[in-house]
Amino acid sequence: MTFLEPTSSFFLEDEHLAWSDAARIWVDGPGASFVATEDGRLETARAIVSSLGRAGLLAPLVAEDGAQALEVRSICVLREALGFASSLVDTQLVMQGLGSFALSLAGSASQRNQWLPRVARGEAVAAFALTEPEAGSDVAALQTRAERRGDEWVLSGRKTLISNAGLADFYLLFARTGEGEKRHQGISLFLLPADTPGLEIVPLELIAPHPIGELHLKECALPESALVGEEGRGFRLAMASLDLFRPTVGAAACGIAARALHETLSHVRARCQFGQALSSFQAVQAHLADMATELEAARLLVYRAAAVKDGGQARITREGSMAKLYATEAAFRIVDTAVQLRGGRGLVRGEVVERLYREVRALRIYEGTSDVQKLIIAGSVLEATSG
Ligand SMILES: Cc1cc2nc3c(=O)[nH]c(=O)nc-3n(C[C@H](O)[C@H](O)[C@H](O)COP(=O)(O)OP(=O)(O)OC[C@H]3O[C@@H](n4cnc5c(N)ncnc54)[C@H](O)[C@@H]3O)c2cc1C
DSSP states (O other), X not given: OOTTSOOOTTTOXXXXXXXXXXXXXXXXXXXXXXXXXXXXXXXHHHHHHHHHHHTTTTGGGOOTTOGGGOOHHHHHHHHHHHHHHOHHHHHHHHHHHHTTHHHHXXXXXXXXXXXXXXXXXXXXXXXEEOOBTTBSSOGGGOOOEEEEETTXXXXXXXXXXXXXXXXXXXXXXXXXXXXXXXXXXXXXXXXXXXXXXXXXXXXXXXXXXXXXXXXXXXXXXXXXXXXXXXXXXXXXXXXHHHHHHHHHHHHHHHHHHHHHHXXXXXXXXXXXXXXXXXXXXXXXXXXXXXXXXHHHHHHHHHHHHHHHHHTTOSOOHXXXXXXXXXXXXXXXXXXXXXXXXHGGXXXXXXXXXXXXXXXXXXXXTTTSOHHHHHHHHHHHHHHHTOO
């Protein structure tokens, strides 16, 4: 065990750390071809999910035995280990969790039985469809409508930036079913199978491989049983899902940062300028110290948030936002320094740090931007200290 691996043993038990070994066995074995290339095709993404499922790595992400059964520290350790290897693989892993968690929380027995075992085995791909063109940070502004017509729900609207669009077998999709006193009260959650007539997918291409796109819903008719949980409770389910998965984004960021540090340490030892290894210059050493310290600080916040959740605290809104905010911002700085210390080669396609530079960018945006995390943290701090 080195400090390049998830070692915050202060918060981790052997049962959590074992997932790091399991991930490494997959990366060196069945996953080797997936982490070696940047193949963003949908069929490759599906093959990754299948392979992760066969290796048993999706099981900690899917709460088949009820939402309380998830160990967030196990998910974090897995995400850190896979983020070290490939952000595409990490994305395919976590979407099986984020795209199914609300079903574990509120789905009917038939919804859960139909989908959760297949999601956990990597035989069905899940997605979480919340964001809309006019409702990003302000998710309560969403406009996609679900109208009751007889014994059906009819959905119309547009979702954007939905991971696994075009790949997923079903979408957990949030739509407006009423107005309510407050905007978020009129939002409900639906289980939308990918083969529903009226659903059109428009793919989007990002700077690093990531299956993503828009969903255009034109009068998509669903049976009454497609409602997940109670009508008007969708916003709570969305927030509960994000609450649990936000610290795990921080864990993925730690994996990317650890990889950047790993690549940098090799490089500064091998590269000589002015007749000396770069690692012998104190200015370079100061960068290494900052990278290593920020990585450890990020881990402490991530694994603390996860441990608090695993300890039974119902919501970890403040802890999770702090972990996501700090870890993703730190990872961005660490990767940027890695590129800088690699010199001009750091910008060349095919270099690991060049890939990390593109991969790390999304983490400061998805599941709530850094600005939004600050709003959440400040709101929580103000509330906790009022009166
Ligand atoms: C790789 C990737 C994967 C994604 N996957 C999914 C997915 O699977 N499902 C899904 O539903 N969504 C997904 N998203 C969407 C993501 O959640 C949104 O992009 C994100 O919430 C921000 O919304 P927006 O892009 O509309 O930006 P906006 O909300 O328009 O924000 C633009 C800028 O304004 C800032 N801003 C906004 N409001 C405030 C404020 N009150 N105070 C200060 N600053 C503010 C933001 O911080 C940001 O810098 C994904 C996005 C990415 C990049």
